Amino acid sequence: MSYRISLLTLILTGLLSVASQAGIVLSPPVQEIDIHRGRASTFTYSASNNGDETETVQFKIMNMDITVDGRPYATDTTYDRGCADWITIEPAEVVLEPLKSTTITGTIDVPRDAEGSYYAMLIVSVNQEEIKMDEGGAGFVVQNQVGVVLMATTKTARSQAILYPDTLMIYPDGEQAERTQNVFGTGASWEIVLPIRNEGNAHTKAKGDLSLWSSAGVRLETVPLVSGQGYILPGRTRNFRAKGSGSLTNGYYVMSFNLRTDEGRTI
CATH class of the missing domain: 2.70.50.60 (abc- transporter (atp binding component) like domain)
Structure with missing residues (x-):
């Protein structure tokens, strides 16, 4: 043209930074899987503690959207291609010692009317710390988070x-x-x-x-x-x-x- x-x-x-300040690393940073309408599929991620302290790590799934420059971000908005509601994660929380790793398993239960591609992010949260502002108890919580991308596609002639x-x-x-x-x-x-x-x-x-x-x-x-x-x-x-x-x-x-x-x- x-x-x-x-x-x-x-x-x-x-694409995407996959290492948090606490030394927790998720991989792969981007995962593409094939899904089938009306059936469940599984996928896995690896979480490693490359730091020198034991960390309590929490996992959750959120919908994903993307900027015009290709930066993915987690969102609660209703992007019609989000699939977080279809997914469950096990475990939801682990304690990772230094230089140890664990496997996170996700199950995606695909609706029968699904067609095309759908997106989510696996978010890991570590180092939750509450900071007090005054003696009355007012304060805020600081937490490190990092996310990786899941891209799921139904392989049909119309996709x-x-x-x-x-x-x-x-x-x-x-x-x-x-x-x-x-x-x-x-x-x-x-x-x-x-x-x-x-x-x-x-x-x-x-x-x-x-x-x-x-x-x-x-x-x-x-x-x-x-x-x-x-x-x-x-x-x-x-x-x-x-x-x-x-x-x-x-x-x-x-x-x-x-x-x-x-x-x-x-x-």
């Missing part, structure tokens, strides 16, 4: 990602972006941001490249078009980025991109 754009003055707009590109944006890149509203003729490199929306019911992974051409048809540069691990969740938009290395003068340019999914589809 190609964009033809006149580039003059631009207006600037303002698919349907991707659409949104409006392409271009920005100055790096320190130069803080000092100018025009990326062209300044010596600044450039960055393309291409939002991709998934209108399907299943996630996919994608990556590709973007080429910049002059108005005379000369290819100036081809750069990777990526976004972290490349996951695009259903009903969500993911920003893919491409960074150029050279500055551009005022003028007309053509940008073409090629984005490929893990299933072999291109847009």
Whole structure:
């Protein structure tokens, strides 16, 4: 797909750590499983205490959502692709000695009408500490938490990602972006941001490249078009980025991109 754009003055707009401060590590950070409608499936995670103190560790499942830049976060909101209500975890709490590990087993009970992909996060909480503010007992609780991602997909003919590109944006890149509203003729490199929306019911992974051409048809540069691990969740938009290395003068340019999914589809 190609964009033809006149580039003059631009207006600037303002995975996952798995180790807590207490030394508790969950793995794998991202787990993808196949599920079947109307049936139960199981999955496991490993929790290790890499610290030097014994820790009381609590586990819980929450729904997951994701930002346009690919940062997953736990939420109680009703994202229609959350599956926390389908899942039970055993054990819910363990005491982990230094350099010891344990296995957490989850069971997901899939509804008969499930279709596509669903998401949750396993959250581990450690080091709960109550801090008193005054002698009357007022205070607050401090707790370290860390989460890992579960992605569950029903493998049916109707489970698919349907991707659409949104409006392409271009920005100055790096320190130069803080000092100018025009990326062209300044010596600044450039960055393309291409939002991709998934209108399907299943996630996919994608990556590709973007080429910049002059108005005379000369290819100036081809750069990777990526976004972290490349996951695009259903009903969500993911920003893919491409960074150029050279500055551009005022003028007309053509940008073409090629984005490929893990299933072999291109847009």
